[in-house]
Amino acid sequence: MSDQPQRFTVLVVDDTETNIDIMLDALNDEYDVSVALDGLTALENCAHSLPDIILLDIMMPDIDGYEVCRRLKSDANTRDVPIIFITAMSDPSNEVVGLTLGAVDYITKPISIPIVQARVKAHLALRQAQLALANQNAILEQKVRQRTAELRQSRLTTITCLGRAAEHRDPETGSHIQRMSNYSQALALACGLSEDEAELILTAAPMHDIGKVGVPDRILLKPGPLDYDEREIMKTHVLIGGEILGHEPSKLLQLACQIALTHHEKWDGSGYPLGLHREAIPLHGRIVAIADVFDALTSERPYKPAWGITRAIEHIKAVSGVHFDPALVEHFLRIMPDILAIRDRYWTPAASPMAEADKACHQVA
Numbered sequence: 001m002s003d004q005p006q007r008f009t010v011l012v013v014d015d016t017e018t019n020i021d022i023m024l025d026a027l028n029d030e031y032d033v034s035v036a037l038d039g040l041t042a043l044e045n046c047a048h049s050l051p052d053i054i055l056l057d058i059m060m061p062d063i064d065g066y067e068v069c070r071r072l073k074s075d076a077n078t079r080d081v082p083i084i085f086i087t088a089m090s091d092p093s094n095e096v097v098g099l100t101l102g103a104v105d106y107i108t109k110p111i112s113i114p115i116v117q118a119r120v121k122a123h124l125a126l127r128q129a130q131l132a133l134a135n136q137n138a139i140l141e142q143k144v145r146q147r148t149a150e151l152r153q154s155r156l157t158t159i160t161c162l163g164r165a166a167e168h169r170d171p172e173t174g175s176h177i178q179r180m181s182n183y184s185q186a187l188a189l190a191c192g193l194s195e196d197e198a199e200l201i202l203t204a205a206p207m208h209d210i211g212k213v214g215v216p217d218r219i220l221l222k223p224g225p226l227d228y229d230e231r232e233i234m235k236t237h238v239l240i241g242g243e244i245l246g247h248e249p250s251k252l253l254q255l256a257c258q259i260a261l262t263h264h265e266k267w268d269g270s271g272y273p274l275g276l277h278r279e280a281i282p283l284h285g286r287i288v289a290i291a292d293v294f295d296a297l298t299s300e301r302p303y304k305p306a307w308g309i310t311r312a313i314e315h316i317k318a319v320s321g322v323h324f325d326p327a328l329v330e331h332f333l334r335i336m337p338d339i340l341a342i343r344d345r346y347w348t349p350a351a352s353p354m355a356e357a358d359k360a361c362h363q364v365a
């Protein structure tokens, strides 16, 4: 970095050499001054190298100073360079025209050198302040973007940890969580939700069974079938999940809460915990229900082999309008190639050793 103070560049545009000499005398000590004897040359100079400020005569051959100003102000590359008209046209109406075209100042000839020096200095200082402010804004915007990304990442990390904590007791494997949340995202997009909404579902769906942390081990890990009372206790995982997730105002956790509460509701009203019917079940709960069951059916468990895709699809079709929203089933079947691609991407054949309890969850489903 140089310790030299920055030398600004000034472009003087005037067709009279005497005037140019006066300007050079006035400005050369403090600035790097370049000159143009006509408007077209001035425009060429600006296209080649942008000055920090332009002192512009009005009456010139070919194009006049007004036209030069008009062209500079209509070009995004040059519009911010301050222009001071310096002219013998002293009628106030000329001044108005010049300022209306976007000039920052208007000095009439004969010029006073100290006034020109003072005005140039003032407008350069103003321009520098504007640039510094714009730069500051760009830095702030960059910082906001960076902080937002960090917050997003830390939110995801927190959710992942929360999910992992639940997984510790939950028999459903991590890859099940990944597949069903990605199926949910794909189905959300297929039924017309926005990219943002679909991403929110992708992030919220892994918490659908988080309430299992509140189900006693003797039930969650019971190797055999559950009796009636045990099934009723197992069903409480949706309410426990709602209780865990439902106290925060964040949109993500509100959605996760809604999914936790409603992913076992059924289209015909025979689900739990509320026995909601049809559209009374929130859309996100209906989406996750299909994604969750499809993955449970097509995954291998110690108590059952993985169903083939055809058999799972036949089952989904058979319970469309009973268990699942029929319109969503149609979308799900339509995007089956995408669903199978997700399945391949996140497929890990190993089943959880605790999968008996998974059976228990889906026994009551």
Ligand SMILES: [Fe+2]
Pocket: 208, 209, 237, 263, 264, 361
């Ligand atoms: Fe569940």
Ligand SMILES: [Fe+2]
Pocket: 172, 176, 180, 208, 209, 292
């Ligand atoms: Fe699940």
